[in-house]
Amino acid sequence: xxxxxxxxxxxxxxxxxxxxxxxxxxxxxxxxxxxxxxxxxxxxxxxxxxxxxxxxxxxxxxxxxxxxxxxxxxxxxxxxxxxxxxxxxxxxxxxxxxxxxxxxxxxx
Amino acid sequence: xxxxxxxxxxxxxxxxxxxxxxxxxxxxxxxxxxxxxxxxxxxxxxxxxxxxxxxxxxxxxxxxxxxxxxxxxxxxxxxxxxxxxxxxxxxxxxxxxxxxxxxxxxxx
DNA sequence: TTATTTAATCAACGGTCTTTTATATGTCAA
DNA sequence: TTGACATATAAAAGACCGTTGATTAAATAA
Numbered sequence: 001x002x003x004x005x006x007x008x009x010x011x012x013x014x015x016x017x018x019x020x021x022x023x024x025x026x027x028x029x030x031x032x033x034x035x036x037x038x039x040x041x042x043x044x045x046x047x048x049x050x051x052x053x054x055x056x057x058x059x060x061x062x063x064x065x066x067x068x069x070x071x072x073x074x075x076x077x078x079x080x081x082x083x084x085x086x087x088x089x090x091x092x093x094x095x096x097x098x099x100x101x102x103x104x105x106x107x108x
Numbered sequence: 109x110x111x112x113x114x115x116x117x118x119x120x121x122x123x124x125x126x127x128x129x130x131x132x133x134x135x136x137x138x139x140x141x142x143x144x145x146x147x148x149x150x151x152x153x154x155x156x157x158x159x160x161x162x163x164x165x166x167x168x169x170x171x172x173x174x175x176x177x178x179x180x181x182x183x184x185x186x187x188x189x190x191x192x193x194x195x196x197x198x199x200x201x202x203x204x205x206x207x208x209x210x211x212x213x214x215x216x
Numbered sequence: 217t218t219a220t221t222t223a224a225t226c227a228a229c230g231g232t233c234t235t236t237t238a239t240a241t242g243t244c245a246a
Numbered sequence: 247t248t249g250a251c252a253t254a255t256a257a258a259a260g261a262c263c264g265t266t267g268a269t270t271a272a273a274t275a276a
Contacts, residue, residue, distance in 0.1 A: 233263085
């Protein structure tokens, strides 16, 4: 498989890193059903408000979620694009592995 | 989407965390063509030997790669199972999002 | 305006992860 | 056996991340 472009690699790293936290993965699952406001997320997560805000920012910075302000409230939703890109590159990696593993290239 | 089982969630977190590092993602891409020995990985990565060993252990602990000893050398290869499980849960998340996002559930 | 509510930001602490240097283990060749 | 080579492990330092408590900003209600 050709080596990933630096830019793309860095983006993938940032996204995997964002996914590598239990609270953030939970948030993502809460959002998968559609937009949820921060107040409702807070009600289900049992963490302090600033901490939730921090995790949401982390997910935002990785483009995994989007925020929409509506008066006093802010609604978050998943950004399917980033997830698809990640899932796609994972699948491609597995496919590539399958294809090449039959060829049994010797190394040392 | 139903909330993920604690055990499965923890495994996913550990794996995303393992993927959330540039060196380790590089290693995975180097391995996708088939088994590679540590010496060849070292030649392509420009990091110290103990550090490479550390990253390989991290990937092993996440079940993302397997090690096979062959005399003096150790060959690493990707473990497709873990990658498939990750990719699958990502795709499921995206699919679920697509399905539900048309229903537009109101929150606050 | 003033008070209240929702959410984001800041500073600081503690813990975990990465990185380095040094050492150990295991395997083969001489 | 001894020496050389390939890789793993240990200990310590530094950087980074998650968490908390206090504060701020923005929007509405009184």
